[in-house]
Amino acid sequence: MKKILLIGLLGIALFGYLDKNAQTTQIVQNVFAADTVASASASTSASHSALQSAIDNRQSNVQVAGSGNVIKVLSDDLKGSRHQRFILKIASGGTLLVAHNIDLAPRINGLNVGDTVEFYGVYEFNNKGGVIHWTHHDPRGQHIGGWLKHNGSTYQ
Structure with missing residues (x-):
């Protein structure tokens, strides 16, 4: 009888431990998910700042993200x-030439004046505002992959 009672108590204790562990795991997952979203948002925000800083300081070879209207x-x-080449007007009022390598990534078909394009690539300063390139994957895996987003599609 004592053995059955002891086994029952151990079972209840184990169930309580597992239930608490499952709750802790869920809390950790929720915190991790929120932190991931916050990190991604902060990273995008930092990259937008990196773009403006690169423009203001006439820098080149800077990995940036941003968006603009064609x-x-x-x-x-x-x-x-x-x-593929097009010019974007960005929020600051400046312009950027986008040079998207269509030997390595798909062309944006149906691109029109007025369309919004998001980008992630490398900024190079020039006296007309700058160029964004490396908006594609690197087949050699030696460079950070870039991308363009247009009308819900990603081109990389």
């Missing part, structure tokens, strides 16, 4: 690697 669609650059 103000001009240019012809493709066909010298060497082919690049």
Whole structure:
């Protein structure tokens, strides 16, 4: 009888421990998920700041994120690697040339003046506002992959 009572008490204790552990795991998962969202948001915000800082300080080779409205669609650059080119007006009022390598990533079909494009790539300063490139994956895996987003699709 004592053995059955002891086994029953151990079972209850184990159930309580597992239930508490499951609750703790859920809390940790919730905190981790919230932290991941906050980190992603902070990272995007920092990258937007990095873009403006690079522009203001005439820097080059800076990994940045941002978005803008297409103000001009240019012809493709066909010298060497082919690049789709267009000009974005960003929130600060400045403009950026986007040079998107279409030998390594899909072209944005149906891109029109007035469209919004988000980007993640490398900023290079020039006297016209700058260029965003590396908006694609690196097949060699030696460079941070970039991307463009347009109308719900990602191009990388």
